[in-house]
Amino acid sequence: MVDAIIIIIVIVLLGFALKGSIRHFKGEGACCGGSHESLDMQEKKLTSPVIGKKLLKIEGMHCDHCAKQVMDAINKIDGVSAKVDLQSQTATIFYDREINDNELYQAVKSAGYHIQSISCS
Incomplete structure (x- = not known):
């Protein structure tokens, strides 16, 4: 019984x-401790002129909270501003100084996600 x-x-x-x-x-x-309430995903303003942009293909994002975590992690890098698109699983990175790809990999990894590829524009 x-x-x-x-x-x-x-x-x-x-x-x-x-x-x-x-x-x-x-x-x-x-997921990821988030909720369905609207998230404040304001784009970071760079202080110097943008000298380039990169497109990151990111693996593992499932919701707006995931996208915000990625954006916040990338925006912590000095001279970098991120715009994350959940639908395409990408982040567009604008920078006002030369940025090492390894810095981007580490920032995204610290947020719990993985960069599949980086392409320059």
């Missing part, structure tokens, strides 16, 4: 976990 109760509890818990995972990957749930 006790075994049957434990099995039923485990099945119910697995059902909730599966439902939450499906919502997460559809982008319907609050």
